[in-house]
Amino acid sequence: MKSAANSADWLPASWQKKPAVQQPVYPDANALQSVLAQLARLPPLVTSWEIENLKHQLAEAARGERFLLQGGDCSESFAECESDAIVSKLKILLQMSLVLMQGGRKRVTRIGRFAGQYAKPRSADTETRGGIALPAYRGDLINGAGFTPEERLPDPQRLLRAYERSGLTINFIRALIEGGFADLRHPEYWELAFVSKSPHAAEYTRMVETIGESLRFIEALSGSQMADIARVDFFTSHEGLHLFYEQAQTRQVPHRTGWYNLSTHMPWIGERTRALGGAHIEYFRGIANPIGVKIGPQVTPDEALALADTLNPGNEPGRLTFIHRFGADQVQRGLPPLVEAIRRQEKQILWCCDPMHGNTETTGGGIKTRRFEKILAELETSFRILNECGAHPGGVHFELTGDNVTECLGGASGVTEADLARDYRTQVDPRLNYEQAMEMALLLARLMAQKRKQ
Ligand code: PEP
Numbered sequence: 511m512k513s514a515a516n517s518a519d520w521l522p523a524s525w526q527k528k529p530a531v532q533q534p535v536y537p538d539a540n541a542l543q544s545v546l547a548q549l550a551r552l553p554p555l556v557t558s559w560e561i562e563n564l565k566h567q568l569a570e571a572a573r574g575e576r577f578l579l580q581g582g583d584c585s586e587s588f589a590e591c592e593s594d595a596i597v598s599k600l601k602i603l604l605q606m607s608l609v610l611m612q613g614g615r616k617r618v619t620r621i622g623r624f625a626g627q628y629a630k631p632r633s634a635d636t637e638t639r640g641g642i643a644l645p646a647y648r649g650d651l652i653n654g655a656g657f658t659p660e661e662r663l664p665d666p667q668r669l670l671r672a673y674e675r676s677g678l679t680i681n682f683i684r685a686l687i688e689g690g691f692a693d694l695r696h697p698e699y700w701e702l703a704f705v706s707k708s709p710h711a712a713e714y715t716r717m718v719e720t721i722g723e724s725l726r727f728i729e730a731l732s733g734s735q736m737a738d739i740a741r742v743d744f745f746t747s748h749e750g751l752h753l754f755y756e757q758a759q760t761r762q763v764p765h766r767t768g769w770y771n772l773s774t775h776m777p778w779i780g781e782r783t784r785a786l787g788g789a790h791i792e793y794f795r796g797i798a799n800p801i802g803v804k805i806g807p808q809v810t811p812d813e814a815l816a817l818a819d820t821l822n823p824g825n826e827p828g829r830l831t832f833i834h835r836f837g838a839d840q841v842q843r844g845l846p847p848l849v850e851a852i853r854r855q856e857k858q859i860l861w862c863c864d865p866m867h868g869n870t871e872t873t874g875g876g877i878k879t880r881r882f883e884k885i886l887a888e889l890e891t892s893f894r895i896l897n898e899c900g901a902h903p904g905g906v907h908f909e910l911t912g913d914n915v916t917e918c919l920g921g922a923s924g925v926t927e928a929d930l931a932r933d934y935r936t937q938v939d940p941r942l943n944y945e946q947a948m949e950m951a952l953l954l955a956r957l958m959a960q961k962r963k964q
């Protein structure tokens with residue numbers, strides 16, 4: 511099968527001839543080059559085996575045989591590269607995936623927005639406070655969040671710090687999983703401290719018990735341990751925004767053709783950088799990884815088809831995921847024509863709903879937030895549209911945390927505008943907290959169960 515990676519006209523640096531938006535400007539070009547040379551020699555964070563395995567799983571999800579759960583912070587921070595923060599992200603994703611598995615009766619692939627999600631696109635190049643304008647904060651990969659000229663100056667050393675922290679994060683995750691942390695027979699390992707106080711505790715506990723019993727039943731019947739079923743894995747993803755950083759870790763590997771981005775399993779292209787003639791599309795079309803593209807309300811059916819042609823010329827299953835993020839108010843207008851066009855042309859696409867990024871709003875008090883009911887409404891509408899158009903709602907993409915932050919409004923625990931100030935921690939976009947994320951998973955599982963029974 512012809513894949514983008516076989517294109518003779520592509521090299522990891524080809525993007526440099528195209529217009530590249532959202533790239534930092536470093537004060538010292540030599541310092542940047544020296545860091546990139548170091549990055550290019552460091553060992554990879556993931557392997558092509560894992561990447562191809564994920565592509566295979568995403569092809570199953572596109573056929574409706576599996577479901578994708580992608581989630582994590584809007585942006586990781588260097589300060590939160592610590593044991594508790596990583597463990598609680600794993601725990602919430604594991605718990606949600608268990609609930610979704612139970613609702614959909616399908617295996618779930620978990621992809622974290624972690625181990626490399628350090629760069630953020632910004633709508634303005636500068637931020638002004640009290641009459642002072644400084645470069646915008648672009649994520650810890652590039653500069654610091656503090657509002658001082660020193661912090662906001664792009665520093666290439668941060669590329670190495672981010673790479674190292676990505677390595678530390680993925681190492682810890684692999685070790686936990688290897689050690690049995692994610693074993694479906696032991697969901698008590700992933701219990702978060704406040705689960706028992708959650709309004710969803712009873713429903714969740716019932717599900718966990720049912721799954722445990724089913725596994726034990728199958729094991730008793732077969733007389734062997736279901737290691738393959740009971741053990742789950744995790745994949746990593748981040749927005750492939752900083753093209754010099756991504757290029758430095760793009761390699762050829764023995765026994766395979768093509769080029770792999772070995773900094774993550776599944777990089778994605780953001781809504782602000784998916785211009786067809788732009789540098790990001792040029793870089794992404796040549797790598798062999800499964801990739802995502804954010805699809806917002808401005809994308810026309812022709813553009814969606816052109817993205818599919820350019821990024822997946824061989825129509826390889828599992829290669830391309832459209833992460834659609836229209837907003838609850840726009841999805842009914844915007845999504846059906848795209849799904850129709852893709853279906854008519856028989857393009858291989860995994861449809862994954864990101865109900866977060868089209869539903870961001872600012873409160874009267876100037877706080878960036880999202881409403882639980884709008885997030886849920888976009889999910890429900892998207893699922894209905896995809897089903898009606900004969901496509902599969904193949905996955906979901908959330909910004910969430912296992913902590914009890916107060917960043918999004920609503921949910922059964924009733925976070926109000928007045929509560930937002932209590933524990934608002936994100937530097938960028940508001941995340942679902944533990945309870946909101948679990949409630950979302952339970953509601954989604956009901957939706958999947960309904961569909962199954964139709
Ligand atoms: C994000 O995923 O954090 C993001 C910036 O999304 P989008 O590109 O869809 O706006």
Ligand code: CO
Pocket residue numbers: 584585867909938939
């Ligand atoms: Co975000």
